[in-house]
Amino acid sequence: PYCFGAEFYRETYNAGGIPTQTAQFPPILKFAVGNDHGAGAFGQAIADEVYAGGPRAYYNDFWKARSPGTYAKQLADLGIPVLIWGTHLDIYTESALSMYTYLQNAHSGKYVYGPMDTNQKPTGRYQAIISQGGHCQFEEQSTGQNIANSITLQWFDTWLKGQKTGMADTSRPLHVHELLSNNWVSM
Numbered sequence: 431p432y433c434f435g436a437e438f439y440r441e442t443y444n445a446g447g448i449p450t451q452t453a454q455f456p457p458i459l460k461f462a463v464g465n466d467h468g469a470g471a472f473g474q475a476i477a478d479e480v481y482a483g484g485p486r487a488y489y490n491d492f493w494k495a496r497s498p499g500t501y502a503k504q505l506a507d508l509g510i511p512v513l514i515w516g517t518h519l520d521i522y523t524e525s526a527l528s529m530y531t532y533l534q535n536a537h538s539g540k541y542v543y544g545p546m547d548t549n550q551k552p553t554g555r556y557q558a559i560i561s562q563g564g565h566c567q568f569e570e571q572s573t574g575q576n577i578a579n580s581i582t583l584q585w586f587d588t589w590l591k592g593q594k595t596g597m598a599d600t601s602r603p604l605h606v607h608e609l610l611s612n613n614w615v616s617m
Contacts, residue, residue: 433515433566435525436499436532439489442521447488449480452521499525499532499543506536506556511589514558515578518609520565530558530604557603 435441443453456473480487494500505512512533516526532542533556540547561567561577587593602616 433517433520433522434498434529435516435522436497436502436529437525438497439493440497441525443480443493444489449487450521453477453480499529502529502532503536503542506533509555511555511585512557513582513585514556515566516558516560517563517565517567518560518607519563519567523560526558526560527604530556534603552601552603554598554600554603557597557600557605559605561607562609 443450443455454477456476457470476486479485486492512529514526514530516523520526531546534546534550534552535544536542537553537556538550540550546552559581584595584597588595588597600616605614605616607614
């Protein structure tokens, strides 16, 4: 999944219970999905209810059902590998790291929403890449090439075709592009 996180309510639409600038997104869903088969009206209804202090203004079952983190344990139980992409300026940066932690914890049989233990052995089945750029910008800074394409193809070769690429065996599945040094660090 590109540009996504674990928590839509807590990170995307609200910060500490206060609607963020992203809370304006639901009314324009019709443009995001390429049509208006009810998406615009649905999005506007959500926004109206949130701004009026209605039930969707608060973290409840509506938001839990729409937050990927709610399903981390199910994904791990089913053995579905997940490569999470994010960028340092994306609205989901923190939440992408949360989802990475949720999946690693679920895989290890630990409490999903807690921190990873220092002795916890991570699996290559769940990896996160945090690069530089804004929302869904995955360009290598020095070359301007989209790094997501080659890594995604390698991911599919690993998990769909069963090829031995080394991705599954990594002991350092969190990959971060440092801002000042311009170096990639895997941990």
